[in-house]
Amino acid sequence: MVAVAAARAEAPPAPVTCAAGTAELRVDGLSKRFAGGAAVLSDVSFAVARGETVALLGANGAGKSTLLRCCLRLIEPDAGRIRLLGSDPRALKAAELRRLRARVGFIFQRHNLVPRLPALSNVLHGALARGGGMRAWFHEAAPRALRTEALECLDRVGLAAFAEHRADRLSGGQSQRVAVARALMQRAEMLFADEPVASLDPAAGEEVMELFRDLVRRAGLTLVFTTHNLRHALDYADRIVALRGGRVEIDAPSRELDQGALRAFYG
Amino acid sequence: MADAAVLGAARPPPARFERPSALGFLAWVIALALIVTSLDGVGFSPRELVSGLPNMGRIIGEMFPPSPARLMPVALALLETFQMALAGTVLGVLLSLPLAVLATRHLTPHPLVYHAVRGVIALFRTVPDLVWALFFVAAVGLGPFAGALAITIDKIGFCGRFFAEAMEEADRGPQEALGAMGASRASIVAAAVIPAALPSFVNTTLFALEKATRSSVILGLVGAGGIGIELQVSMDLFRYAEASTIIIAIFLLVVVVEQASAWLRRRLIQ
Ligand SMILES: Nc1ncnc2c1ncn2[C@@H]1O[C@H](COP(=O)(O)OP(=O)(O)OP(=O)(O)O)[C@@H](O)[C@H]1O
Numbered sequence: 323m324v325a326v327a328a329a330r331a332e333a334p335p336a337p338v339t340c341a342a343g344t345a346e347l348r349v350d351g352l353s354k355r356f357a358g359g360a361a362v363l364s365d366v367s368f369a370v371a372r373g374e375t376v377a378l379l380g381a382n383g384a385g386k387s388t389l390l391r392c393c394l395r396l397i398e399p400d401a402g403r404i405r406l407l408g409s410d411p412r413a414l415k416a417a418e419l420r421r422l423r424a425r426v427g428f429i430f431q432r433h434n435l436v437p438r439l440p441a442l443s444n445v446l447h448g449a450l451a452r453g454g455g456m457r458a459w460f461h462e463a464a465p466r467a468l469r470t471e472a473l474e475c476l477d478r479v480g481l482a483a484f485a486e487h488r489a490d491r492l493s494g495g496q497s498q499r500v501a502v503a504r505a506l507m508q509r510a511e512m513l514f515a516d517e518p519v520a521s522l523d524p525a526a527g528e529e530v531m532e533l534f535r536d537l538v539r540r541a542g543l544t545l546v547f548t549t550h551n552l553r554h555a556l557d558y559a560d561r562i563v564a565l566r567g568g569r570v571e572i573d574a575p576s577r578e579l580d581q582g583a584l585r586a587f588y589g
Numbered sequence: 590m591a592d593a594a595v596l597g598a599a600r601p602p603p604a605r606f607e608r609p610s611a612l613g614f615l616a617w618v619i620a621l622a623l624i625v626t627s628l629d630g631v632g633f634s635p636r637e638l639v640s641g642l643p644n645m646g647r648i649i650g651e652m653f654p655p656s657p658a659r660l661m662p663v664a665l666a667l668l669e670t671f672q673m674a675l676a677g678t679v680l681g682v683l684l685s686l687p688l689a690v691l692a693t694r695h696l697t698p699h700p701l702v703y704h705a706v707r708g709v710i711a712l713f714r715t716v717p718d719l720v721w722a723l724f725f726v727a728a729v730g731l732g733p734f735a736g737a738l739a740i741t742i743d744k745i746g747f748c749g750r751f752f753a754e755a756m757e758e759a760d761r762g763p764q765e766a767l768g769a770m771g772a773s774r775a776s777i778v779a780a781a782v783i784p785a786a787l788p789s790f791v792n793t794t795l796f797a798l799e800k801a802t803r804s805s806v807i808l809g810l811v812g813a814g815g816i817g818i819e820l821q822v823s824m825d826l827f828r829y830a831e832a833s834t835i836i837i838a839i840f841l842l843v844v845v846v847e848q849a850s851a852w853l854r855r856r857l858i859q
């Protein structure tokens with residue numbers, strides 16, 4: 323926490339408390355039921371402050387992925403209010419919604435990248451929605467400025483040497499770092515990461531989590547990640563939100579929790 | 590173990606031969622009747638086949654040695670045949686791409702568009718290319734242009750369908766990832782769907798070119814350009830030695846196109 327505060331001195335100021343005006347994401351009474359199924363989310367409320375890292379926990383099927391997707395309207399919620407980066411995704415028209423999505427990086431467990439394209443093109447895709455358009459389809463055809471920026475983003479995740487490598491020939495850890503580089507290319511203000519290290523070996527997983535921590539500290543990003551790794555949640559998150567049966571069961575600073583408390587939650 | 594024995598006893602093994610149901614029996618009878626009446630319908634007669642054998646032998650005999658008399662016109666007609674096939678395939682592939690996007694379930698702008706385009710593609714595919722050739726000969730006149738148009742339509746029917754299927758099978762993960770970043774539908778198609786479907790596109794296109802080469806030979810028979818007309822004239826005038834030259838030329842063209850296409854396939858698909 324001290325390090326975070328220190329890093330924030332040169333980043334845009336961001337109070338750690340989650341008062342009404344400063345929340346980057348605020349969800350109120352969100353509910354979702356898929357056709358023909360039980361309610362996946364019922365009346366979920368939580369908020370994420372700027373610069374904060376929040377871990378979203380919950381057993382398989384608890385609704386973590388659904389919750390993240392609802393926030394960007396990749397899944398249409400049934401009810402509830404969402405405030406994301408100052409706007410209400412549910413009230414936006416298609417084009418505006420795309421511009422909002424462009425400000426949020428979304429990293430999935432796997433299959434993030436277009437397999438047959440080189441890493442650099444995949445990073446370049448980060449510029450698709452923030453005005454890149456067709457110039458951001460393939461790095462071979464991209465203007466120099468975009469290309470240079472994409473290379474810088476790759477460099478920030480330590481993969482500058484892999485620019486020309488095809489995405490399907492990268493290791494799992496490298497793929498996830500390329501996905502992070504793509505989010506940097508988006509110039510995302512916020513990151514959603516859905517089990518970003520679940521398919522990585524422990525060392526690669528740790529590397530990716532460290533990369534997230536570094537980005538949050540240096541670039542002032544806000545991060546929400548889901549995980550089944552309790553130690554990652556305790557070590558890397560400022561706050562832990564845990565879902566059970568579609569409801570928020572725990573919402574507490576991670577320093578107030580420990581492995582024992584979280585194990586008890588899983589039951 | 591005890592449980593398994595109980596289970597085994599409760600469920601007898603399936604009979605080795607199933608007694609056909611009444612409906613199944615009827616289906617067999619109908620199928621058999623269809624085959625017999627078809628043989629009868631074409632006037633299949635072993636006697637005529639046997640009496641035709643000497644004729645076949647004579648024609649084949651007269652084909653050898655192939656005559657080099659009209660080598661130049663044959664070569665030009667062969668070139669025209671290939672040009673028809675290539676131009677028709679390229680046009681057909683280019684037109685197929687946008688149509689196939691509209692005919693891909695998760696990329697189409699509207700279900701109505703999806704069904705309309707699928708319908709058009711199915712129509713183009715189900716009507717034989719010879720019929721399209723007749724239509725275009727009537728519309729734009731005799732010659733290779735009519736043939737190229739017929740091939741274009743036929744290839745839209747072929748590539749449109751397979752392109753759409755390749756795009757439907759493309760991994761959704763990267764597409765969702767781009768959608769989550771706010772990419773437009775056009776960007777998702779260009780940057781995620783087409784790269785994923787590209788090997789299949791290349792395969793389908795080369796296969797279409799091989800098919801087009803074979804069919805452009807036939808299209809000449811209805812006056813839609815190419816070498817078909819040369820072959821027909823030679824046969825009609827009983828110049829079998831010339832005909833055999835043409836047949837060998839066609840054979841060479843088809844083999845060369847197939848080999849080139851196999852080579853390109855290896856080069857392009859990795
Ligand atoms: N598109 C969908 N259609 C129908 N049901 C769905 C859909 N997506 C998710 N569900 C259901 O919603 C519930 C919550 O799924 P979700 O993926 O959000 O859980 P999760 O917490 O992310 O689980 P995991 O830890 O396994 O990733 C599950 O029961 C799942 O079957």
Ligand SMILES: [Mg+2]
Nearest residue numbers: 386387388516
């Ligand atoms: Mg999930």
